[in-house]
Amino acid sequence: MVADLRLVVNLCRRYMPRASLWLLLLTCATALAPSTLALGMQSMLDGVLTHSLAKVWPGVVETAVSGAFMVAGRRVVAVQQTIVGQTVGTHLDRKILNLCATLPGTAHVDDPAALYRVEQVRGLGVRAMILSVQAVTIMRALVWLVFAVIMLGTVHPLLALLPAAALPSLVLVRSSARSLAEARQQSAEHHRAAQHLLVEFLTPASAKELRGGRSGGYLREIARQRRESAVAQMARAQRRVMIGTLVGAVALTVSCTAALLFAAHLAASHAASPGSVLLVLTIGGQLRAQCADVFDSLRMSARGLEMIGHYRWLAALHRESASKGGSPVPTTLTTGIELRDVVFRYGSAEPTLEGIDLLLPAGATVALVGLHGSGKSTLVKLLLGMVQPTSGRITVDGVPLDDFRREQWCARTTAAFQDFSRFPLLAGEDVGVGDLSRLTDIDDAARRGGAEAVFNSLPHGRHTRLGTAFGDGVGLSGGQWQKIAASRAFMRTDPLLAVLDEPTAALDADSERQVYHQYNEAARTWRTASGGITVLVSHRFATVRAADLIVVLANGHIVETGSHRQLMARNGRYAELYRLQEAAYR
Numbered sequence: 001m002v003a004d005l006r007l008v009v010n011l012c013r014r015y016m017p018r019a020s021l022w023l024l025l026l027t028c029a030t031a032l033a034p035s036t037l038a039l040g041m042q043s044m045l046d047g048v049l050t051h052s053l054a055k056v057w058p059g060v061v062e063t064a065v066s067g068a069f070m071v072a073g074r075r076v077v078a079v080q081q082t083i084v085g086q087t088v089g090t091h092l093d094r095k096i097l098n099l100c101a102t103l104p105g106t107a108h109v110d111d112p113a114a115l116y117r118v119e120q121v122r123g124l125g126v127r128a129m130i131l132s133v134q135a136v137t138i139m140r141a142l143v144w145l146v147f148a149v150i151m152l153g154t155v156h157p158l159l160a161l162l163p164a165a166a167l168p169s170l171v172l173v174r175s176s177a178r179s180l181a182e183a184r185q186q187s188a189e190h191h192r193a194a195q196h197l198l199v200e201f202l203t204p205a206s207a208k209e210l211r212g213g214r215s216g217g218y219l220r221e222i223a224r225q226r227r228e229s230a231v232a233q234m235a236r237a238q239r240r241v242m243i244g245t246l247v248g249a250v251a252l253t254v255s256c257t258a259a260l261l262f263a264a265h266l267a268a269s270h271a272a273s274p275g276s277v278l279l280v281l282t283i284g285g286q287l288r289a290q291c292a293d294v295f296d297s298l299r300m301s302a303r304g305l306e307m308i309g310h311y312r313w314l315a316a317l318h319r320e321s322a323s324k325g326g327s328p329v330p331t332t333l334t335t336g337i338e339l340r341d342v343v344f345r346y347g348s349a350e351p352t353l354e355g356i357d358l359l360l361p362a363g364a365t366v367a368l369v370g371l372h373g374s375g376k377s378t379l380v381k382l383l384l385g386m387v388q389p390t391s392g393r394i395t396v397d398g399v400p401l402d403d404f405r406r407e408q409w410c411a412r413t414t415a416a417f418q419d420f421s422r423f424p425l426l427a428g429e430d431v432g433v434g435d436l437s438r439l440t441d442i443d444d445a446a447r448r449g450g451a452e453a454v455f456n457s458l459p460h461g462r463h464t465r466l467g468t469a470f471g472d473g474v475g476l477s478g479g480q481w482q483k484i485a486a487s488r489a490f491m492r493t494d495p496l497l498a499v500l501d502e503p504t505a506a507l508d509a510d511s512e513r514q515v516y517h518q519y520n521e522a523a524r525t526w527r528t529a530s531g532g533i534t535v536l537v538s539h540r541f542a543t544v545r546a547a548d549l550i551v552v553l554a555n556g557h558i559v560e561t562g563s564h565r566q567l568m569a570r571n572g573r574y575a576e577l578y579r580l581q582e583a584a585y586r
């Protein structure tokens with residue numbers, strides 16, 4: 001919390017130093033107004049009762065000016081808070097967007113808890129700052145408190161204890177704010193699931209399937225239940241807040257009434273002036289108002305600071321994943337990539353990969369085969385540096401992968417996935433982003449991956465916007481999108497590691513043959529240019545059999561390695577799978 005607050009102060013000082021200073025000064029100035037108002041009223045009443053105009057007039061003026069200042073000052077502070085929050089928040093949003101867009105790994109989207117934290121700040125920088133700057137209201141209350149204690153102490157030292165009556169409320173509200181934050185976190189999973197299901201209705205693929213039957217209603221029902229669970233969880237926490245507030249308010253009212261009776265007793269016994277009773281009454285009333293203010297500010301700033309905490313976590317994750325070490329990535333590979341006793345698990349689940357010992361020799365084409373869920377794509381993510389091993393080591397020519405700066409390793413890898421991206425960019429850009437340094441130099445990649453043919457079918461060729469996210473975008477077929485993605489993977493000219501994870505699943509047989517032919521050619525070029533390794537994940541054994549090394553995975557373990565000929569001679573798992581597929585196509 002303190003670190004979050006410090007970050008808010010630093011951001012304000014950096015992006016709006018003057019306005020933030022004004023906000024502080026104005027807040028302190030408005031904090032004085034309630035006290036001078038109470039003194040003015042005391043002086044006015046004592047003047048009236050003692051027929052002393054010398055006391056009445058200054059009291060009237062003080063009361064009027066303080067009252068006006070209290071109302072206007074609060075408005076000005078509120079406006080200033082919004083200005084600071086909005087402007088600094090816009091800068092924060094830019095930072096958040098930048099962090100989200102440039103996170104090198106995929107760990108944050110694989111882990112639900114991490115995803116929750118990202119979702120809590122993504123696009124919400126302004127909201128986080130506007131809420132966080134509410135913390136200055138707490139400072140206003142503290143300044144008021146000092147003056148209130150002094151003024152009450154002048155009437156009687158015991159009365160100076162009156163503000164302590166707000167303590168139970170503060171403690172209760174603080175703890176209920178914490179349980180509210182916990183409930184928010186727990187209900188987020190339900191919200192996310194419900195949201196995901198509702199968004200699913202609107203994806204073209206789901207829309208086609210759901211319209212055909214009653215499954216839409218079934219999914220909606222699950223979404224409704226999830227949503228209701230989330231709402232019920234939050235309602236329980238809100239009820240606790242309400243009860244806490246109520247108990248605190250009762251304690252405060254009892255204490256204020258007791259203080260008032262005590263002041264009246266002092267006045268009746270001439271130990272205090274009648275104006276002092278009014279002073280205690282006014283401060284008691286202000287104490288209630290200040291408490292309400294502080295509670296609201298605590299609630300809002302706690303929420304804002306919680307969001308700032310998520311931002312700090314995101315920034316730390318980015319730092320951690322972007323700059324692990326300072327070793328330069330080799331220009332060419334001589335030995336290859338080696339995995340030693342690698343274990344990987346998603347979150348706290350059972351290991352997805354275990355005891356992985358493997359050498360991917362420099363210049364080799366390595367095929368990963370195995371049943372669905374055996375861990376092929378996870379192994380590929382480890383090699384690409386998208387996730388880190390839970391234990392064990394991955395080295396590149398003897399240097400731990402961790403020792404490279406992630407972005408430099410990324411720049412020497414390329415990949416085409418079965419679940420490829422469909423960026424709503426111009427068609428040419430959609431290919432070019434495969435290597436930003438050559439964004440428009442796409443002719444060769446477009447020819448190899450088949451995007452050239454897609455460009456030719458578009459109204460403005462490579463300058464046509466793709467996807468229907470924007471009004472002028474053109475929709476593509478699944479196969480056309482995959483050709484764009486396959487071409488994107490050809491953008492890098494000298495990768496040390498090229499991954500093809502079922503990159504042709506949506507292509508027709510002829511396109512698939514052509515793309516694989518191009519990949520084979522590229523693999524030869526990459527091998528000679530930089531000793532580059534091509535890793536191929538495929539269920540099609542006709543493609544796999546040509547690989548230099550075939551790695552067979554089962555339940556997260558490597559069960560066989562060798563060339564096609566060696567594995568067929570061994571007559572094990574690979575031979576069994578190969579024959580099954582051969583028989584199916586016969």
Ligand SMILES: Nc1ncnc2c1ncn2[C@@H]1O[C@H](COP(=O)(O)OP(=O)(O)OP(=O)(O)O)[C@@H](O)[C@H]1O
Pocket residue numbers: 109110111346349352370371372373374375376377378379
């Ligand atoms: N983000 C994730 N969080 C938790 N578990 C995951 C995640 N991604 C994959 N898994 C689990 O890891 C295991 C291996 O998945 P992986 O995608 O690596 O398999 P695969 O061999 O590539 O499968 P396929 O051939 O179907 O693509 C699966 O059992 C899956 O449930």
